[in-house]
Amino acid sequence: MGAKISLEKITKAFIETGSVLEEISLYVKEGEFVSIIGPSGSGKSTIFQCIGGLLLPDNGEMFLGERKINGGTGNIAYMPQQPSLLPWRTVLDNVLLGQELFQKPDKQEAQDWLKKINLSDYENAFPHQLSGGMNQRVAFIRALLSPQSVLLLDEPFSALDEFTRFDMQKWLLSVWEEKRKSVLFITHNIEEAIFLSDRIYLLSPRPAKIVQEISIPFKRPRTDLLLLENEFLQLKRDIYSALKAGGLHESV
């Protein structure tokens, strides 16, 4: 089907909490940016843990290209909500970590990227010397330079304040335009999802099912002006009502 990564009817239940994922099917094409919106505790992170190989789905199959990856690790690059940089490593060494797990890291490439995002001066600084937003940029570059071609981002901006958050969204897009990996992005924020994505999946509350798939028609590169366009606001309203109809408006 030409997808970079695809999930086919993934089902997962925990002994303690019962069914969490019910027949989740989704895909991300090569170089595509896809978001998942769903209420708190619906099972979004659980989907990621299945793809990452930390959890084995009870049913269903996952593919990277043609290869089945159920239970396998190291197939995706990852960026969590917390920067999760190693505090004893410098910024540069942290960026290299993702590569280091699989191959000899390319220091020059990492330095070039730090320069591109104006963090050259901080190459040899430690994470505690940087702001939260800066650390999150480092964490994204670490994921982007990891050898895997698929990126999983789990609410990467939700711990940041509103202002930094919007800056980060624009920044993320600009960087991603330069190195287009396939991205699967989890968020609570409708606006963020529309602004960033090519497609959006809406999840129901737990047990999570996919209730709707929405294509976002806007051309790239996108600018902040987009947020004021009628079509953008209309999409926002549509998604909002779809979520509300599913009983999830409390999450937005």
Next chain:
Amino acid sequence: MVLLLFFLLWERVTHVKEIPPWLLPAPSVIFKEAIASYPLFFPDIGATLKLAITGLLLGSTIGFLIAMMLHLMPSMRNAFYPLLILSQNVPIIVLAPLLVIWFGFGFLPKLIIIILVCFFPVTIASLDGFSNVPGELKHYMRMSGATAMQMFTKVELPNALPPLLSGVKIAATYSVMGAVISEWLGAEKGIGVFMTLSSSAFRTDRVFIAIFIIVFFSMILYSLIVVIEKKLIKWNAKGGE
């Protein structure tokens, strides 16, 4: 500062109350005696320090290796943990004569005593450091496909370095004391020997010299490790600038 005040007070009290020197000599008397009998105990310092430092290095290394073994092989943990606690519950005073019976009066039984005293704080501190890795770091590493070995070398080991060094600091303060105690068992040279001889001759001033030497070198060793710590740990306010 507080130390200076303490010495001044001590000096005053011994003079005013006319306490006989064999009971409590004045600091000035101790100091004069230290300079006078310097050649007498100088070789003792060397012997004790050699013992203390060898013991500290070996003890810390063994302590670290034990921690690593217990951490990487959890099945060993249940078997060996009680043994570890036990090793600390047997009083050294009881163990020491036994060690002499088994190994004689040489360097070895003394070394074993210091190792026994030193390894424990290092083991406990390292184990703590290995297992106290923030959950989000572990999660990132697992999601990114790190192997168990990579998790250990890239995360758990560096995470354990600060507590490990704290453990070595504690061990360092014990090591000089441990060396002196082990010398009480019988030795040709050493501060412990100097101390026993002085005390049986009621040379209280010399006993105090021995005490000051112990305190002094414990502090030197401790500061040395603080310096190493500053060099190695630059990533947080605690260790770095």
